[in-house]
Amino acid sequence: MGEADPTAFFKTDVDDLKTKNLDWKIRELQGPSTPRAIVDGREVIVLCSNNYLGLSNHSRLKKAAIAAVKKYGAGSGSVRAIAGTMDLHNNLEKKIAEFKHCESSLYFQTGFAANAGVLAQLAGEGDLIISDELNHGSIIDGVRLTKAERKVYTHKNTAELKKLLEEAHGKYRRILIITDGVFSMDGDIAPLPEISKLAKQFNAITYVDDAHGEGVLGEGGRGAVNHFGLEGKIDIEMGTFSKAFGVVGGYVAGNKYLREWALNKSRSWLLSGSAPPAVVAACIAAIELLQEKPQIVKKLWRNTRYYKKALKKLGFDIGVSETPITPLMLGESKTAQDFAAELLKEGVFTIPIFFPMVAQGKARIRTMPTAAHNKEILDEAISKFEKVGKRLGVI
Numbered sequence: 001m002g003e004a005d006p007t008a009f010f011k012t013d014v015d016d017l018k019t020k021n022l023d024w025k026i027r028e029l030q031g032p033s034t035p036r037a038i039v040d041g042r043e044v045i046v047l048c049s050n051n052y053l054g055l056s057n058h059s060r061l062k063k064a065a066i067a068a069v070k071k072y073g074a075g076s077g078s079v080r081a082i083a084g085t086m087d088l089h090n091n092l093e094k095k096i097a098e099f100k101h102c103e104s105s106l107y108f109q110t111g112f113a114a115n116a117g118v119l120a121q122l123a124g125e126g127d128l129i130i131s132d133e134l135n136h137g138s139i140i141d142g143v144r145l146t147k148a149e150r151k152v153y154t155h156k157n158t159a160e161l162k163k164l165l166e167e168a169h170g171k172y173r174r175i176l177i178i179t180d181g182v183f184s185m186d187g188d189i190a191p192l193p194e195i196s197k198l199a200k201q202f203n204a205i206t207y208v209d210d211a212h213g214e215g216v217l218g219e220g221g222r223g224a225v226n227h228f229g230l231e232g233k234i235d236i237e238m239g240t241f242s243k244a245f246g247v248v249g250g251y252v253a254g255n256k257y258l259r260e261w262a263l264n265k266s267r268s269w270l271l272s273g274s275a276p277p278a279v280v281a282a283c284i285a286a287i288e289l290l291q292e293k294p295q296i297v298k299k300l301w302r303n304t305r306y307y308k309k310a311l312k313k314l315g316f317d318i319g320v321s322e323t324p325i326t327p328l329m330l331g332e333s334k335t336a337q338d339f340a341a342e343l344l345k346e347g348v349f350t351i352p353i354f355f356p357m358v359a360q361g362k363a364r365i366r367t368m369p370t371a372a373h374n375k376e377i378l379d380e381a382i383s384k385f386e387k388v389g390k391r392l393g394v395i
């Protein structure tokens with residue numbers, strides 16, 4: 001009794017993942033996230049950040065953050081609902097609504113917290129949530145927090161979605177359809193026009209997680225809903241500041257009642273400390289920058305087209321992406337791990353993605369050019385891809 005170590009599974013679990021090549025090897029950046037960065041002590045080309053527009057190290061965001069620290073301090077002092085709402089937080093929410101052409105918005109500490117907090121309240125007992133099979137893990141966790149029934153449709157299959165809606169008709173209090181705007185692992189875009197049409201037909205609520213559409217799609221980076229001309233037709237747009245905006249934080253945006261409803265209901269908002277002033281000020285600066293310089297988004301797309309064309313020409317399978325997310329489909333997790341390790345040795349930082357992030361046998365390295373890369377850096381990276389691809393027999 002009492003002799004076995006009750007935490008022995010810490011080690012055995014990880015050992016098990018290692019033998020299956022399913023463990024994460026965490027790389028360390030010793031400086032800012034820029035196209036060339038110091039990773040594990042060496043300068044390498046970074047092609048796996050979510051820093052689509054290169055804003056994370058932008059002087060304007062840094063200045064805003066520093067000024068906010070001087071004026072407001074390092075922390076907010078409380079949760080938003082008690083004494084942790086500063087004018088900065090409210091200003092940011094106004095900015096988000098303005099940028100998204102929505103009537104109101106609510107800012108959360110992260111996108112994960114927004115999904116977990118809001119989804120858990122949107123549906124409950126007697127309701128139905130219908131979700132695309134490739135939706136992000138934070139949506140899946142948000143849905144798990146509810147007592148609502150859940151149904152999953154095959155990726156982007158609107159015929160199946162329609163069938164589920166027909167079957168559900170009249171049986172539930174509320175029906176909620178949730179989809180990623182841009183799917184984070186494959187980079188393809190959700191069929192929002194069809195989803196929105198079906199939702200209207202069956203009186204369902206629509207929720208679009210646009211973490212990877214924000215700053216990338218639509219007029220001046222307004223996202224997937226704007227891209228399809230569906231503004232005002234999607235009930236809740238959720239987004240993040242941790243990707244194209246280069247900072248951190250999540251939000252939901254929608255009609256004029258959404259903000260007050262969500263802040264009264266969402267436990268992740270009510271019960272968790274609010275974002276520090278520096279973060280909020282940098283988020284405001286990111287939106288303002290994008291409003292003033294929408295051409296950054298065009299640069300991202302120019303780089304994306306150039307980069308993808310070169311990889312395709314070399315014979316790589318770059319999947320079904322319609323956005324800057326560029327997976328190199330490699331099959332087994334070991335191949336993906338080896339590919340990323342070899343690339344890093346050659347001076348290119350990418351990340352292998354494997355089960356459970358993607359299905360078994362669909363391992364890949366997921367790469368991403370940003371607006372901050374230039375042709376010379378991309379050419380150098382592409383030549384390393386060719387070298388490693390040939391060495392490992394992938395191309």
Ligand SMILES: *Cc1c(COP(=O)(O)O)cnc(C)c1O
Pocket residue numbers: 110111112113115136138180184209210211212239240241242248249250
């Ligand atoms: C990254 C991501 C999130 C989480 O956003 P954070 O702000 O980083 O917590 C949610 N949904 C999708 C689709 C994402 O890619």
